[in-house]
Amino acid sequence: MSCFQVRTDLALEARESIGKAEEELRGISVEEYDKEEIQVHITRVVISSKNGAKAMNKPMGNYITLEAPAMQEADEDYHREISEELARQIKSILPGADEEQSILVVGLGNRDVTADALGPGVVDNLFVTRHIVREYGKAAYSKERMNMVSGIVPGVMAATGMEAAEIVKGVVEQTKPDLILVVDALAARSTKRLNRTIQVTDTGIQPGSGVGNHRNALTRDNLGVPVIAVGVPTVVDAATIVVDAIEKLQKELPEKDRLFGTDSIRTMSELNNMYVTGKNIDEIVKRLSFTISEALNIAFEL
Numbered sequence: 526m527s528c529f530q531v532r533t534d535l536a537l538e539a540r541e542s543i544g545k546a547e548e549e550l551r552g553i554s555v556e557e558y559d560k561e562e563i564q565v566h567i568t569r570v571v572i573s574s575k576n577g578a579k580a581m582n583k584p585m586g587n588y589i590t591l592e593a594p595a596m597q598e599a600d601e602d603y604h605r606e607i608s609e610e611l612a613r614q615i616k617s618i619l620p621g622a623d624e625e626q627s628i629l630v631v632g633l634g635n636r637d638v639t640a641d642a643l644g645p646g647v648v649d650n651l652f653v654t655r656h657i658v659r660e661y662g663k664a665a666y667s668k669e670r671m672n673m674v675s676g677i678v679p680g681v682m683a684a685t686g687m688e689a690a691e692i693v694k695g696v697v698e699q700t701k702p703d704l705i706l707v708v709d710a711l712a713a714r715s716t717k718r719l720n721r722t723i724q725v726t727d728t729g730i731q732p733g734s735g736v737g738n739h740r741n742a743l744t745r746d747n748l749g750v751p752v753i754a755v756g757v758p759t760v761v762d763a764a765t766i767v768v769d770a771i772e773k774l775q776k777e778l779p780e781k782d783r784l785f786g787t788d789s790i791r792t793m794s795e796l797n798n799m800y801v802t803g804k805n806i807d808e809i810v811k812r813l814s815f816t817i818s819e820a821l822n823i824a825f826e827l
Contacts, residue, residue: 533714536588552577586728612823629702633709646814690741713758730754763799
């Protein structure tokens with residue numbers, strides 16, 4: 526199994542593959558705590574060195590993960606609590622969180638693929654204000670201070686013939702936002718984190734990375750403004766599930782009966798482009814889209 530590369534977009538899972546001593550040597554710090562009142566486990570991973578970035582295969586920066594096992598449940602009050610907590614975490618890494626800003630929210634993904642429709646769903650539910658403020662001023666909302674929020678769903682290259690990064694860069698040049706917040710569906714290493722985990726990072730994002738379809742990155746270096754990324758793992762690599770099952774079976778069998786070898790590895794390569802999601806993914810994505818959009822609405826309110 527050693528030649529099989531497990532795919533994950535979550536810094537939390539990448540960190541779990543690194544020993545504690547190696548974390549300290551490589552400039553990776555981890556803080557974990559529970560919010561028992563809302564049943565959420567929060568992990569903050571900070572990669573502060575190039576060695577740490579290489580070990581984790583992630584850019585240097587902050588990665589905040591909210592694990593909420595009950596997030597799949599259709600409980601509006603609970604999802605409101607998750608939105609409020611997510612808003613707090615976003616504001617903790619949001620540049621100029623207390624200042625008036627122009628914020629562009631980018632919903633990455635394909636509307637026609639349910640597991641990939643998280644980003645477009647968030648933008649659909651977002652409270653956009655830029656056009657009203659520019660036309661009528663902040664008095665239209667009876668406020669003296671407020672952020673100008675705009676949203677865009679760039680689609681996928683197969684439909685538009687353009688990279689999402691190209692479209693976003695053109696919008697940035699025209700609208701000149703102070704900050705970009707990108708929302709996208711991710712891939713997880715573990716099925717227990719599927720649709721139950723939210724990751725927030727200040728390192729930007731690479732569209733399509735979750736399914737190995739690497740596109741031009743949406744980062745501060747490429748776009749010229751800070752980029753915050755919010756994502757939820759909605760798929761798991763099918764090969765990862767098989768590897769987990771085989772490893773569990775190997776541990777339970779006597780060593781002389783462990784027969785998995787070349788054939789198993791060949792199976793991994795055949796499954797490497799297949800992804801698995803939950804049977805009720807349409808309902809879950811719709812609910813999570815609203816939860817995240819509510820968090821953004823709260824975070825952007827001054």
